[in-house]
Every structure is written in C-alpha cells, then in structure tokens.
Amino acid sequence: MKRITIIIAAMMLLSLQSCGQKVEKNESADQHNTLTDVRIPQETTPLQRYAYKAWYSESMRIPLAVAWYLTGNHVSGKYKRGGVAFQPDEDVKGDPVTTFDYMQSGYSRGHMCPSGDNKWNQRAQEESFLMTNICPQNGKLNGGDWNDLEMLCRTWAKRYDRVYIVCGPILRGNNHKTIGRQRNRRITVPEAFYKVVMRTGKNPAAIGFIYENNGSSQPMRQAVRTVDEIEKLTGFDFFSALEDHIENRIEAKASLKDW
Numbered sequence: 441m442k443r444i445t446i447i448i449a450a451m452m453l454l455s456l457q458s459c460g461q462k463v464e465k466n467e468s469a470d471q472h473n474t475l476t477d478v479r480i481p482q483e484t485t486p487l488q489r490y491a492y493k494a495w496y497s498e499s500m501r502i503p504l505a506v507a508w509y510l511t512g513n514h515v516s517g518k519y520k521r522g523g524v525a526f527q528p529d530e531d532v533k534g535d536p537v538t539t540f541d542y543m544q545s546g547y548s549r550g551h552m553c554p555s556g557d558n559k560w561n562q563r564a565q566e567e568s569f570l571m572t573n574i575c576p577q578n579g580k581l582n583g584g585d586w587n588d589l590e591m592l593c594r595t596w597a598k599r600y601d602r603v604y605i606v607c608g609p610i611l612r613g614n615n616h617k618t619i620g621r622q623r624n625r626r627i628t629v630p631e632a633f634y635k636v637v638m639r640t641g642k643n644p645a646a647i648g649f650i651y652e653n654n655g656s657s658q659p660m661r662q663a664v665r666t667v668d669e670i671e672k673l674t675g676f677d678f679f680s681a682l683e684d685h686i687e688n689r690i691e692a693k694a695s696l697k698d699w
Contacts, residue, residue, distance in 0.1 A: 475604050475638075476507035479677035487531055487572055491564035492553040496572045498534050500611075500628035503572055505676060506552035507606040515594040517559035524555075524565060529572040537571040541627055545619035550577025550633075552607050554590045575609050576619055576629045580655035586633065588660065589649060593637060596699060600639045606678050607635035610650065629653070634670045636678050638690065645698050646679065646690040660696070667691035 476493055484495040484504055492508035526549055528536035542549050552573050558564040567573070577586070596603050609630030618626035630653050638646040648665040650673075651658050667678055668691045679687055 473509060474681035475640075475679060476509055476606070477681060478505045478507055478606055479680055480504055481675055485531075485533060487529070489564075489567045489570070489573075491558055491561065491567065492573070494552070494572055495608075496529075496532060497628075498532060500616075501534075501537050501626070502575045502628055502630070503552055503608055505606055505608040506573055507604070508553050508557065509602055509604045510557050510593060510597040511602045512598040514557060514560045515597055517561070519559050519562045519565040521555040521565065521569075524569050526569045526571060526574070527566075529570040532572060535625060537574070537625075537627060539571065541620045541625060542576065543621070545576065547576035547619055547629065548579045548582040549574045550582045550586070553605075556590060556594065575633070576627060576653075577633070578653050578655050581633075581651060581653060581658075585651055585658045585660070585663070589635060589651075589663075592660075593635075596637065596639070600641065602639070604638045604640075604679065605635065607633065608674075609653075610634050610673060634665075634674065636667050636670055638667075638679050644682075644686055644690050647694045647696070647699060664694050664696060666694040 478495060480495050482497065482504060484497055487494040487496055492506055494503045495505045496503045526539040528538045530536060539549065551568060552575060553568055555565065555568050558568045593603060593605060609628075610632035611628065612631045616631070617629040619629060620626040632650055632652045634648065634650050636646065636648045638644070646667045648667045648670040649660070649663045650665050650670065651663050671677060671691070679691070
C-alpha cells in the first residue's frame, strides 16, 4: 500500500509539472513567434520581453517598433496597472530613460504595448511599464483615439481568438522636437504613431492606422491605412514570416468592414 501511495504521489507531481510547463510555454510563446518579427533597417537594440518584442533606438531613446500577439484570454485578468511604476530599462546600452525625463514635458508616457493587454500575467504587466516601451505622446491622443484603437484590438482578439500587433512612432524628416531636462538625455517626440494589426486563419486580413501626435479629433475611419502604406512610410517590413502570396494580398488592402 505504501508503494502504491508513493507511485500515485509521483504521478500527480509529474502531472502538475507537465501542466505548469504547458502554461509557461503558452504564456511565453511570443519569444519564438516569427509573425511578430519586424525588419528594421535602422540600428536598434532588440529587446525580448515576456509578452512583447521591442526595437529600441539608443540615439532617439524611444522604441521604433513594439510587437506582440494578443489572444482572447489575454484581454482580461487580475494583474492590473494599479501600483505598477514606470521603470528604467537597464538593458539599454546608454543611459536609460526614467519617468523623471518626462516631468513637465507636456507629453504623456505613452505605452506602445498597452498595460490593458497584459492583465493576464504579473511579469507581462510589470514589463509593459519599462521605459523602452514608452514614447512621448499627446495626452489627448493617449487617452482618446489611441485608447479607442487599443480597446478595439481587444475586441478583435476575442472575436478572432488571436491577432498580431505592431506599433510605434512615425518620424518625419530629420528635425524632431525633443523633451528632457538634460541636454545629453533628450528624448525624440514622434510626429505621429502607426499601428498594424493582422489575423490569420481561414480568412486572413491586415489593417493599419496612423494617428497624428496631437490633440485633434481623429476619426478611426480616417486613420485607416494599408500595411503597405505604413511599410513605405517607415521603411519597415511587417509580417514577413507569412507566405508571400498571403502577405502581398492582405497588406495591399485595408477596410474596417472586413473586421
């Protein structure tokens, strides 16, 4: 009887370990997900986080692209932003940006991968507050039209089970506004922001958006762009892991009606 009890206990332990490994694998699958890879010609510092990937510009001190996938199970959870502080990212090569660099700048600390997409996991939530996931963003845009788009992406994640998202700044020309109290710690202010969203499955589709970094009202239907348009504007290549015939087809058109 003692031997049987030991065998049963061992089997239960193996079962629990197996379940734990399965959950861990699912939660951190983005580390091996090529659909969230972005090809960027500029020099950047790639940063692999628990729930997203970022390509950080050391010279501009902002991410040029942040990519992640969002599932229906990721849009809710107990790990909310309350009590989570913005943190410098010690993995950068130069001086890390701190939350104090934004003080009295007139700009919000705008999440690229939003806190609301990371309530499913404590580590994911905390890492969304790393300053390498943040850009100077107009406060009205941050809490208005950009937030509306983030919520719509969560609706799509529930509707289609999973969507793939990349967003970041649009930088026009060579002279950009900067913020920061110290001359050698200036942070580039983007002129606008892009976001591209893609779903796979039987009816794959992609759509892009561009929002100016100001306080004006920007209806979503007017912000819609094709992924091809945003690639041409940024010089980046999104969703390149797709088969060419699928990528070429879905990146050439964009319509809210398709979603």
